[in-house]
Amino acid sequence: GQNIDQPTEMTATEGAIVQINCTYQTSGFNGLFWYQQHAGEAPTFLSYNVLDGLEEKGRFSSFLSRSKGYSYLLLKELQMKDSASYLCAVPMDTGRRALTFGSGTRLQVQP
C-alpha cells in the first residue's frame, strides 16, 4: 500500500524560511509532487522530484531522498500570500496515472 505523512499545520513569520516535511511509503517509486492549494481554490503544481537532491525554483525548493522515503518543500522569504495548504503526492502503484495525496500541511504566515 501507500502512505504519506505530513504535519497538519505550521506557522511562520513573513520574511522567514519554512521547511515542510513529507515522508512516504510506496511499492514502486515514480516521482514525488508538491502542490499548493489556497482556500477555496484549485491545487496548483509546485514541483516534481524523481532523482535525489534539491530542485530550486525561485523562492521554492524541493528536496528528495528516495532511500529515506523523505521529501521537503523549502519556502524562502515568506510572503503573506504563501499562506495555503501544501500537498505532497506520489503516483499510485506503478502503471497507474493517478496521484495519492497526503492530508496536506496548512501554513499560516504571520506579519
Next chain:
Amino acid sequence: ETGVTQTPRHLVMGMTNKKSLKCEQHLGHNAMYWYKQSAKKPLELMFVYNFKEQTENNSVPSRFSPECPNSSHLFLHLHTLQPEDSALYLCASSQETGTGELFFGEGSRLTVL
C-alpha cells in the same frame, strides 16, 4: 486559470435530487479524474478515464455515476446522495506521457441536505 473548468462552483441538493457536475479541459490532455476533498482528509481518488475509457473506480458508491463522452469532457452524475457526501469535488486532467502532473479545476462545492 488552469485550463480545467468546473461547473457549477456551488451546489446544494436534497437527498432525493438528481444533479450533475461538469468538467471541461482545454489542455489537449487524454486522462481525466474525479477527486473528492473532505475537510481534514486527503484528496480521495474516485474515477479515472483514459481516452474516454474508465480505468479506475476507487470503490465509489453507485450513487455517483461518471460519464466521459470525449477526452475533453467529464461528468459526475449524482443521485440519492447522503449528507456525508458533502465535499469539494475536484476534476483534474493529465497527459498520457510525461511526469503525470495533474491540472485541477477550481472544484464544485457540494452540500447535501
